[in-house]
Amino acid sequence: MKGFVCKVCGFISINGAAPAACPVCHAPKESFEEKEDAIKTPADANNLTESEKKHAPVITQPLHVKIGEIQHPMVKEHYITHIDFYIDREFISRVILTPEKLNPAAALHLKAQSGKLSAISLCNIHGAWIKE
Numbered sequence: 001m002k003g004f005v006c007k008v009c010g011f012i013s014i015n016g017a018a019p020a021a022c023p024v025c026h027a028p029k030e031s032f033e034e035k036e037d038a039i040k041t042p043a044d045a046n047n048l049t050e051s052e053k054k055h056a057p058v059i060t061q062p063l064h065v066k067i068g069e070i071q072h073p074m075v076k077e078h079y080i081t082h083i084d085f086y087i088d089r090e091f092i093s094r095v096i097l098t099p100e101k102l103n104p105a106a107a108l109h110l111k112a113q114s115g116k117l118s119a120i121s122l123c124n125i126h127g128a129w130i131k132e
């Protein structure tokens with residue numbers, strides 16, 4: 001899936017354009033690079049591979065996101081570095097994760113009563129994964 005990736009912090013804009021400034025690290029628009037393969041999505045949502053089960057975000061209600069149907073590793077050599085949240089493809093929040101003491105999950109309390117929610121997780125080895 002295409003996205004505009006901040007070369008400073010890894011934030012990915014998914015609304016079809018690079019922002020004037022990165023909402024996470026405030027880097028200027030010039031810091032963004034358009035990438036056709038910025039985000040991975042499962043090839044068949046009804047038949048996930050082992051890797052897809054470990055990486056694709058799972059969104060439940062009330063808003064709680066865990067990474068993977070199978071829990072992803074959280075060790076310093078291999079872990080989920082952060083989860084970014086979007087409503088209607090506009091960035092709303094980043095939860096930064098550290099290895100060893102955290103599971104790859106996060107929860108938000110939303111004011112919005114409607115809108116399409118997306119979550120993108122970043123594995124330090126296997127890249128960015130999205131669930132919409």
Ligand SMILES: [Fe+2]
Pocket residue numbers: 055072078079123124125126
């Ligand atoms: Fe991974």
